[in-house]
Amino acid sequence: MNAAGDRGPQAGPDEAVVDLLGVMACGELLAFERLAHDAALAPTIEDKAELARMAVAEFTHFTTLREHLVKIGADPAAAMAPFVEPLGDFHRRTAASNWLEGLVKAFVGDGLAADFYREISGYLDPATAGLVQEVLADSGHSAFAVEHVRAAIDADPRVAGPLALWGRRLMGEALTQAQRVAGEREALAALIVGGSGPDRPGIDLNEIGAMLGRLTAAHSERMAALGLEA
Structure with missing residues (x-):
């Protein structure tokens, strides 16, 4: 029996949460690199500045x-290490x-x-879920992209x-990448498919199907917002 006041060894961080935050951190870092690179493709100094922001x-x-994470x-x-290769491969395969x-x-x-x-954040503890929502806040991508893509289509409908086709390719590559990552990370796959840990309700296979349906519907809505067919 432990002495009074001795709580025993401290539990380590939740492996599934570490994986989730690790893949998100890796994705944010690569997004930073990609946007900085894509700024060089921008046609005006104002557009370059916006992508830099x-x-x-x-x-x-x-x-x-x-x-x-610290x-x-x-x-x-x-x-982040387990996700550098798969996310890097995704960005290489979908380089603009x-x-x-x-x-x-x-x-x-x-x-x-x-x-x-x-x-996934709906199956996390409140503190982690709040962090995920904070990090996923729109930093201006949406309105900027919609405005410029629609203007380009209006100027030359042939670009649509x-x-x-590019948008559909992105969807396919993203789903392939997600399956690869989940397949290689057991704790993360458990979080997605059925949860892990006594306090995490998880989701069943029927809910997985419903989630994929919601993701597909949201993708179609974004394509429509750009003036493109999904």
Whole structure:
């Protein structure tokens, strides 16, 4: 029996939460790099400045996640390490070749990831769920992307077809990436499919199907907002 006042060894951080925050932190850091790179494709100095502002916001989100990982006793670099390759591969496979593709990716691709993380946040403790919601707050991507993509389509309707194909490709690549990540991280997969830990209700397979339906519907709404067919 422990001596009075001795609570025994401290439990380590929740593995599933560390994985979730790790993949999100890695995603925010890569988003910062991508937006900084895509700023070079922007046609005007004002557009370059706006993308730079968005990049700074993504880095701020990364810093918030990194600090929280430290707070809960996790090593941020170790938490992010498993996701560097799969997320990096996703961005290499979906590298924008022009300004408009970059905007669609920022709006559609990042929006899909944000929807997915919000779905999972409903099964987290309140503090972690609040952090996830804070980090996923729109930093201006949506209105900026919609305004510029719609203006480009109005100026030249021929760009709509290739951009619609690009949006569908992003959806497919994102789902493939999510399956890969979940398949390689047992704790994260358990959180998504059925939860883990006595205090986490989790979700059943029927709910997984419903969640995918919601993600697909949200993707279609974003494509429509851009003036593109899903």
